Amino acid sequence: MGIATQERAFSIVKRAVSFAIDGVNHLFWPAACVNCRETISEMDKNLCGSCWDQLLSCAGGDYCRRCGRDASAYGMLEGNCPDCQGKEVHFDRIARSGVYSQSLQQMILALKNGRTELDSVLGLLANSALEGSGFFSEIELLVPVPLHWSRRLARGYNQSQVLARKLKHPKARISTDLVRVRRTKAQPTMPSPAARARNVAGAFAVRHRHNFTGRRICLVDDIKTTGATLNECAKVLKQAGASKVFALVLAVAGQNSPRLSPWPTKTQTDAVAKKPSPRKKGKK
Numbered sequence: 001m002g003i004a005t006q007e008r009a010f011s012i013v014k015r016a017v018s019f020a021i022d023g024v025n026h027l028f029w030p031a032a033c034v035n036c037r038e039t040i041s042e043m044d045k046n047l048c049g050s051c052w053d054q055l056l057s058c059a060g061g062d063y064c065r066r067c068g069r070d071a072s073a074y075g076m077l078e079g080n081c082p083d084c085q086g087k088e089v090h091f092d093r094i095a096r097s098g099v100y101s102q103s104l105q106q107m108i109l110a111l112k113n114g115r116t117e118l119d120s121v122l123g124l125l126a127n128s129a130l131e132g133s134g135f136f137s138e139i140e141l142l143v144p145v146p147l148h149w150s151r152r153l154a155r156g157y158n159q160s161q162v163l164a165r166k167l168k169h170p171k172a173r174i175s176t177d178l179v180r181v182r183r184t185k186a187q188p189t190m191p192s193p194a195a196r197a198r199n200v201a202g203a204f205a206v207r208h209r210h211n212f213t214g215r216r217i218c219l220v221d222d223i224k225t226t227g228a229t230l231n232e233c234a235k236v237l238k239q240a241g242a243s244k245v246f247a248l249v250l251a252v253a254g255q256n257s258p259r260l261s262p263w264p265t266k267t268q269t270d271a272v273a274k275k276p277s278p279r280k281k282g283k284k
């Protein structure tokens with residue numbers, strides 16, 4: 001038997017074994033919706049039909065490419081919506097997957113509360129927003145908004161970095177050379193946009209070995225509310241020499257629409273945190 005034939009035979013056997021293992025796994029651990037645990041088929045891309053419907057109702061919609069808030073194309077003036085007219089915005093453009101409400105809000109909260117397996121679904125949404133951003137081909141570096149080391153240690157991971165790892169891009173790589181040097185209070189506890197801006201002022205810095213000079217960067221974060229955090233990060237990156245700073249977020253909160261409540265109630269947070277972790281599949 002020639003080497004090529006041997007390799008082909010080996011590959012067929014390997015595929016047959018892996019198919020059999022998948023079948024056994026599926027029998028004992030049927031695929032489950034990562035959100036509600038309903039049994040789903042392998043074709044359902046991690047969520048059941050009902051969860052996809054709910055999630056997609058929070059996704060998409062026309063938005064201002066400057067600040068990410070809901071805005072119709074007719075209400076824009078020179079690329080700005082009425083809300084961001086005259087505001088100092090340090091990032092060049094923003095892309096968002098949806099609005100911070102209902103299902104998307106719950107999944108983002110769950111992602112922060114240890115349910116990192118939701119990165120598959122949230123990653124799909126983030127990739128689709130990035131592809132439709134209009135700045136996809138310009139990006140050279142993806143920079144997750146950093147957590148202070150103490151918060152990262154407590155949580156075990158940075159949810160923005162988890163998200164950044166799910167982004168598919170032909171050339172951009174992830175850089176963690178933007179760091180949070182000061183522990184800030186949680187932004188939702190700040191009483192006003194001005195207080196949020198003060199809370200994050202001077203909280204970020206770049207590492208000495210950074211290579212942000214002349215680069216086109218895309219910041220990655222889970223939520224944007226007033227944009228104080230993204231704005232401060234973009235300012236620091238531009239001071240470090242970045243030529244452009246874009247932003248990609250899963251959801252934009254704090255909109256005028258009554259369907260949106262920018263921050264969860266205590267009951268919502270508890271409900272999400274109490275959901276058990278899914279059973280791990282035998283493979284992968």
Ligand SMILES: [Zn+2]
Pocket residue numbers: 033034035036037038047048049050051052
């Ligand atoms: Zn479901």
Ligand SMILES: [Zn+2]
Pocket residue numbers: 064065066067068069071080081082083084085
């Ligand atoms: Zn705007």
